[in-house]
Amino acid sequence: MKIGEFASQLGVSTDTLRYYEKHALLTATSRTQSGYRDYSQTDLKQMKFILRAKNVGFSLSEIKELLQIKFHKQQHSCHEVKNLTLQKRDLVAVRIAELTRFHQSLSVLADKCCGGEEPADNCSILTTLEDIDGLTQ
Amino acid sequence: MKIGEFASQLGVSTDTLRYYEKHALLTATSRTQSGYRDYSQTDLKQMKFILRAKNVGFSLSEIKELLQIKFHKQQHSCHEVKNLTLQKRDLVAVRIAELTRFHQSLSVLADKCCGGEEPADNCSILTTLEDIDGLTQ
DNA sequence: ATAAACCTTAGAGCACACACTAAGGTCAAG
DNA sequence: CTTGACCTTAGTGTGTGCTCTAAGGTTTAT
Ligand SMILES: [Zn+2]
Ligand SMILES: [Zn+2]
Ligand SMILES: [Zn+2]
Ligand SMILES: [Zn+2]
16 A cells, blocks of 8 residues: 555545654555555554554654554563553643643633723733732642 | 843743843843843843743743733733633633543553553553554544 | 656754853953 | 853754655556
């Protein structure tokens, strides 16, 4: 299967596939005589693995680690895989907490402002940002 | 006040201040005869405004918009400021929702794995990523 | 034979927010 | 008068995940 068909089957761009090859996430099994990439069913499975991992929030470099483990399963433990997953989950939780603080602060700010069409001379959002320390504490 | 003292008062680096100047967020009021930046109390207030806006989640380009409004309050309305704030809040909410899905999926994955020290040959995390479509749906 | 559609590479660009470097000028203390 | 801390500029590097470009080669259909 050439790159164009492979890409459209997966719903990604050919650029993305070349990018993944460059970054050692997926290399087409073989090349045609004219040098075109020739993808196999195995490649399809691997690409689906990658896309699923992306869908649950893993970054490409984390996926690279997962692939290494997948290729050499006997040399890695469940412990290791679970740790990667839990670490990722914790990082996500930290980011959620930060964004939740942002959301809260922005709501507080928005609630203070009348939102009218008059000039912003006394806009509470601006004056709050000018005057008050520790908005987030 | 020279850049070093100014920076340490605010808890940022001198690099950051030069970066902000380059990107039109804050330019020191004046320069000394030898070309050193000379920051004023007004600069201090503006920098605090910027840092507070960052603290509630605004990006630097959004802060630039806020500063434009702040400088020309009469030419902008409360409506405009509130809209910026609410749009940002909505974006944050979207991102939180995405991360929450990630968190959920990662929890499901982690719960399936025994986390033991045996080889990962049958690790449920890996097999789930290999075999199952629509993990997130 | 030629046009359209496909493929190749290397490399640049984007958004974000800095951090770091090199090569040099300035200033206060000893 | 020299040392060391500070300052200047312009430019490069970091991490993330692509996207796009330029300049060209290949394949298929008409
Ligand atoms: Zn108002
Ligand atoms: Zn207002
Ligand atoms: Zn296990
Ligand atoms: Zn496992």
